[in-house]
Amino acid sequence: MAKAPNAARRSESSRRAILTATQELCGENGYRRVTVEAIAARAGVSKKTIYRWWPSKGAVVLEILDEAASITADPPDTGDLAADLHTQLTEVIGLLAPSHTSPAAGLIAEALQDPDLGRELRERVIEPRIAKFRERLRRAQQQGQLSPDADLDVALDLLYGPLYHRLAFHLGMPDPDYLDTLIAHALRSLTPPDSTN
Known part of the structure; x- marks a missing residue:
């Protein structure tokens, strides 16, 4: 006797198909041109399933x-703060x-116009990652790599702000060399003065 179809497996299969289709369509056409109808097809x-x-x-x-x-989700911690920040920011640039065509960039743009979506984006994606970032910088403070009184909110803005500035004004994401320079300048402002001077 044939087994009844597994509804949970079918639902998960449909869910994955929707997520995959959405990502593919964003990559092909850009977020703005993607519709729920196109995702469903x-x-x-x-559409009702979506x-x-x-x-x-x-x-x-x-x-x-x-x-x-x-x-x-967890920032790298190799002991080399500049290298770890480079890895982490490179991952953000990749998103x-x-x-x-970036789904993330399209979502950020839409969230600026949709307060509910903006709140969801902040609560589900942004705030948990900011908390992990602060934990990583606190460890750097404990290891003497950052000044004990370095303002971690300012550190966040110094490191991530340029990426979103460049995104908003279509300036292009930093290449690896420019990213190294950005990180070096940000860390210089957050690093304890050299006690040997």
Whole structure:
């Protein structure tokens, strides 16, 4: 006798198909041009299935971004703060570029106009990663790599602010050499003075 289909497996398969279709369509056409109808057609599901799990296209992309960010949620800690920051910021650049097809860049733009989506983005993706970033910098303070009184909120703005500035004004993401320079300048302002001087 044939077994009844596993509804949970079918649902997870549809969910994954929707996420994959959304990511592919964003990569091909850019976030702005992607519609729920196109996602449904690519995933082989109905619009009703999508709306059962997510209230909007932005919410689907938020889940993709949350999953992608969760893979690298903990900042690296090799003992070399500059190298670790380079690795971490390079991962962020990978999520944001190229800006015209990046699901993350499209989601950020939409979240500026949609307060509910903005709140979800902040609470699910941004704030947990900021907390991990602060933990990494606190360890650097304990190891004497950063000044004990370095303001970690200012450190966040010094390191991440240039990426979002460049994103907002279509200036292009920093290349590896420029990123090294940016990190060096930021760390110089946060590093304890050399006691041998």
